[in-house]
Amino acid sequence: MNAFSESDTAGGSTMTALPGKSPVKLTINGESTTVEVAPWTTLLDLLREYLDLTGTKKGCDHGQCGSCTVLVDGKRVNSCLTLAIMKDGSEITTIEGLTGKDGALHPMQQAFVDCDAFQCGYCTPGQICSAVGMIKEGHAHSDDEIREGMSGNLCRCGAYPHILNAIKQAYAATEKRTAA
Numbered sequence: 001m002n003a004f005s006e007s008d009t010a011g012g013s014t015m016t017a018l019p020g021k022s023p024v025k026l027t028i029n030g031e032s033t034t035v036e037v038a039p040w041t042t043l044l045d046l047l048r049e050y051l052d053l054t055g056t057k058k059g060c061d062h063g064q065c066g067s068c069t070v071l072v073d074g075k076r077v078n079s080c081l082t083l084a085i086m087k088d089g090s091e092i093t094t095i096e097g098l099t100g101k102d103g104a105l106h107p108m109q110q111a112f113v114d115c116d117a118f119q120c121g122y123c124t125p126g127q128i129c130s131a132v133g134m135i136k137e138g139h140a141h142s143d144d145e146i147r148e149g150m151s152g153n154l155c156r157c158g159a160y161p162h163i164l165n166a167i168k169q170a171y172a173a174t175e176k177r178t179a180a
């Protein structure tokens with residue numbers, strides 16, 4: 001009998017016990033941490049509710065808007081669709097972790113500021129993390145490639161033209177740094 005099957009028939013009714021919490025070890029924005037979470041806890045809820053990293057936003061909670069995008073081992077994922085326990089041992093980077101320890105903005109964050117690439121800002125952390133991941137994937141060579149690569153990140157304010165400009169600016173800066 002384990003936590004999933006344990007039952008109690010006292011009083012004539014059957015009660016099935018829910019599985020207990022398990023430790024999940026993650027490196028989040030460069031810091032190692034262990035959190036006890038229930039098996040159904042999403043990475044998004046772990047970040048926001050357990051660790052107070054509220055920069056990552058919950059939009060649809062169904063994998064459709066991209067506002068919850070973070071980087072897991074350098075790859076972008078929708079944290080609302082990712083169970084925290086599945087990422088045990090992974091490195092997570094959130095929007096908070098893109099900023100340097102000295103407070104300097106990541107080139108992608110700076111480009112979003114420079115290009116006025118947001119209005120309400122709710123989608124912005126996800127847009128920025130997704131754009132950083134997309135450039136790492138090597139999919140930012142043209143406007144069409146960027147639009148396609150960012151199609152999982154919706155912006156209800158319609159800031160798309162400015163978002164495109166910001167990503168192009170950050171990509172150009174990345175290329176320049178690589179060439180130097």
Ligand code: FES
Nearest residue numbers: 059060061066080
């Ligand atoms: S909140 Fe995760 S995709 Fe919308």
Ligand code: FES
Nearest residue numbers: 119121155156157
């Ligand atoms: S800036 Fe408002 S949803 Fe994108």
